[in-house]
Amino acid sequence: MTKKTAITKAKEVVASSIVDLYSRTLPKCLCIADLGCGSGPNTLLVITEIIDAIELERNGMGHPPLEYQVVLNDLPGNDFNSIFKSLPIFYEKTKKEKEHQMGPCFISGVPGSFLGRLFPSKSLHFVHSSYGVHWLSQAYLKQFQKDFSVFLRSRYEEIVPGGHMVITLLGRTSEDDFSTDFSCLKELLAKSLNDLVSQGLIEEAKADSFNLPLYAPCVEEVRAILQTEGSFDLEKLEMFETNWDLSLDNYNEEFVFDKYTSAQNITRHLRAITESLLVQHLGDAIINNIFQRFTENIEKHLSEEKSREKSRNVNLVISLRSKN
Template sequence: MADMGCSSGPNAFLLVSRIIDIIDEASRGINRQCPQFGVFLNDLPGNDFNGLFNQLSSFEKDLEEVEEVRQLVKAETSFAVDKLETFIIDWSVDSSQDLEIRAKFAAKSLRVVTEALLETTFTHEVMDDLFRLFEACIKERIAVKEGEYVNIVLSRIVTSKAGPIIEESARKVYNTLRPECLMMAKMGCSSGPNALQVVSRIIDVIEKASRSINCQCPQFGVFLNDLPGNDFNTMFNLLLNFYKDLQEAKGSSCGPCFVSGIPKSFYGRVFPDKFLHFVHSSYSVHWLSQVPRGLVSENGEALNKGNIYIAKTSPPKIHKAYYAQFKSDFTLFLRLRSREMVSGGGMVLIFLGSIHSDDPDLVYELFGSTLHDMVLEGLIEEEKLDNFNLPLYSPTVDEVRKLVEAEGSFAFNKLETITVDWGVDTSQSLDTQAEFVAKTVRAVIEPLLTIAFGHAVMDDLFLLFETRVKARMAEKRSEFVTIVVSLTKKE
């Protein structure tokens, strides 16, 4: 179903909920399975999709909770349900206002409701400080873009190196399936231009393949997927130039292209069964669904003290816990995509890897030691560092191969590694390269660090990190290891 001109308020979801409710009741009335639902919210690229997509988690939760209420009323039997609805309101009510005003409003609203209850446990004296801190957290929560995991420059360089593999996979999908409308998904799209550049490349390959066999170029359905907190507004504002460039380059020789945003975690179902022909993801799948369990002892003591990821000083059980989480997440990712893809569909994944996953020698090990230096200087609390661990894992090629084979839904086309120097352009000065590395890491993990350590230390932290990176690069060459895997969905 499609809501044309959806705007950015809650009305679109209210209507969708009502339609789902009607169809659910109709299916139960004839003893049939309720169908899956594909919902497309359409508006001009300048619409506030960020505000709209940030309401999705509440919408999906409300669907479950509303059904729970319905079942409880039905089980009690005394009442018949005439109406059962939900309403969604932004935390700050007016999302057009200044961020500080919105945070203050949200904090005051909660204080009115909960202060009396809180005072019975925590005393009146701490209330002002508590809600002042809460207001700052609200402001941070509203401002943080939770899905921006991919650095544009590094991603673009690696994608260009992996380009032939992506092209080969897309060409194979078209020649095998010849769909009238080719459905492709970019999982973990972020908000930069890289996603649309990859889409353009795939369309170009398929348009040329169709011409070579004198066939009509298919239409294209393109689905840009990331977490609801991703900046979809910026992404959608790139679409006008994307469509214009596509028209100028291809004209009428290329089928229409329809681009949509899908704000959901790819560790859950994102698409209907047998819907996609091609899936691509770049620098997203190495991010875990959660920090691994098993990083603290039974009495609550941190086991990876002084580190934020697997490091040379980490106990063996730390690597074991991280691998167990990656194994669970990656297997789930493959299983979900296998349900959503047609047989013969293609998938190309690009993500951080390592030569030895129990000693990955990533930039994050150096960053962890930088945080430890901040602890020694009294700028960061030691306990906060000991309890902070990054939710990512950089597997080896062998680990990826074994997990794909064990899951069983996909056949390998290619499984390769690409290495890129930390500084990317080694012809530049060490100062320039070190600054690039620091900015790269900051763009990726600052939101997580700010929540753990506070905003005030960020500038000093990354200045110190830049110094440490320069010293490391002067001592020896360091590289990012990237894994590229091309898969075909089995029959």
């Protein structure tokens, strides 16, 4: 699943949350932070959707224009320069679409890990994070509990009382179910590494020591952490599923399933997520072999109808309000 899909699926929850915040507080300047923003073509998508929702509500209420302060965050290695180069086009497009009726929008970047403080105390109205929180500093459940709690506590210090936050992350359907979600994809990736070990192309010790630092929690685990940490009230928690191959979510009656094409699509998405980690651990010379074998294993997996029916990702959208 791509980040664009996650943002699109969570659009209504984000819009509902930000409109509620605006209607209750009527700030003159709305400060928004997007954590784990990335640097691709979808970086400014969620900001556009937030502004669109606010402007629609503001015009409907007959209120004067407000200013926007937008802070984009990601790790220091993120390509912030490409984001900044795209801002003139973003500003011009926004002004044209809003017919110069909205107030000024100020966008800046803050590099750093969101597992800790990033912003001054009580300076943010709304925080958004898509496909970032499930990445861990280490692995797995206990670390997710620790990292997510640190994330929540840090944001509580930074968000104004009653401010909102919406998080989208990979999840799973139940505490015991690891067979129908991203965990199954991880197992197929592990199998691909082991296949190359058997061929003598990867050292067994290196394959065994590779871990993908990602944890997909179930709803019960998320609720338990929120209750224990205690900084936010849970406004909404929704679950949605998507196919591993996103093209299968939009097929028509004339669609003919092709397991090889689908396997290639899935590999392309997973490669975008994992390649840098694999290169760091195993070197770049073996990367093409890994993903070629992964494509083959995915194709075998999709050959069985029962397995194909289970080839879906579970996603959680969490809407929170900071306690006073």
